[in-house]
Amino acid sequence: MASSARRRKIAILGSRSVGKSSLVKQFIENQFIDSYYPTIEVAYVKSIVYKGNEYVLEIFDTAGQDEYTPINSQHAIGIHGYVLVYSIASKISFEMIQIIHEKIIDFSGLTDIPCVIVGSKSDLESSRQVNASEVQQLAQTLKAGWIEASAKNDVNVGEGDFLVSPAAPTSHSPLPLAFWLAKAFQLCVQEIEKRLNPSNQQEVKTGRCIMM
Numbered sequence: 001m002a003s004s005a006r007r008r009k010i011a012i013l014g015s016r017s018v019g020k021s022s023l024v025k026q027f028i029e030n031q032f033i034d035s036y037y038p039t040i041e042v043a044y045v046k047s048i049v050y051k052g053n054e055y056v057l058e059i060f061d062t063a064g065q066d067e068y069t070p071i072n073s074q075h076a077i078g079i080h081g082y083v084l085v086y087s088i089a090s091k092i093s094f095e096m097i098q099i100i101h102e103k104i105i106d107f108s109g110l111t112d113i114p115c116v117i118v119g120s121k122s123d124l125e126s127s128r129q130v131n132a133s134e135v136q137q138l139a140q141t142l143k144a145g146w147i148e149a150s151a152k153n154d155v156n157v158g159e160g161d162f163l164v165s166p167a168a169p170t171s172h173s174p175l176p177l178a179f180w181l182a183k184a185f186q187l188c189v190q191e192i193e194k195r196l197n198p199s200n201q202q203e204v205k206t207g208r209c210i211m212m
């Protein structure tokens with residue numbers, strides 16, 4: 001690992017059984033386990049390359065929360081960003097996102113928390129209880145990124161990519177466009193970097209689109 005790698009600590013929070021551990025396992029170990037084992041607290045480390053820079057992510061998978069679960073210091077001190085997870089098949093788990101966000105704000109005393117809201121179990125479309133529009137609205141209010149993902153089908157969990165637009169260059173746009181397609185954990189890094197290194201995030205402010 002290059003000594004210039006940036007270390008970022010990420011905590012994953014959300015209601016019980018929404019798929020937090022499954023998202024982490026899919027991201028770190030490329031596997032999905034159907035059985036349910038409640039998490040106590042597990043930490044993982046993974047290196048990724050994000051927009052040409054190396055990052056060492058320390059990811060803290062936490063026990064499921066309810067409205068009475070307090071935020072403890074491990075969830076807040078030294079944490080750079082949060083992945084807040086609900087299940088698209090559970091409205092109650094979605095409502096917990098705002099409650100957890102408020103608890104982090106109260107605990108940390110910060111007003112702006114780098115976080116991404118992840119709608120897990122996106123393969124359960126027929127049981128959907130949360131629409132994209134309501135998540136979008138909440139994400140706007142919390143200044144958060146958001147994405148839907150499925151640990152089961154490995155959708156939006158692995159590493160992000162650049163996608164070069166197939167559109168032929170035109171006189172208005174003489175160069176091909178490249179879009180950064182970030183996935184759940186890269187979106188969290190993106191939210192962190194927006195706050196820590198705002199000068200490097202020009203492309204984020206312009207709709208995640210850069211000219212190549």
Ligand SMILES: Nc1nc2c(ncn2[C@@H]2O[C@H](COP(=O)(O)OP(=O)(O)OP(=O)(O)O)[C@@H](O)[C@H]2O)c(=O)[nH]1
Nearest residue numbers: 017018019020021022034038039064121150151152
């Ligand atoms: N269909 C489907 N099921 C999933 C998905 N992700 C997780 N599950 C299932 O949901 C259950 C709970 O998953 P976990 O990853 O243990 O959930 P958790 O949020 O870590 O649970 P706690 O440790 O209690 O907080 C398990 O039975 C998983 O197999 C998914 O993407 N699709």
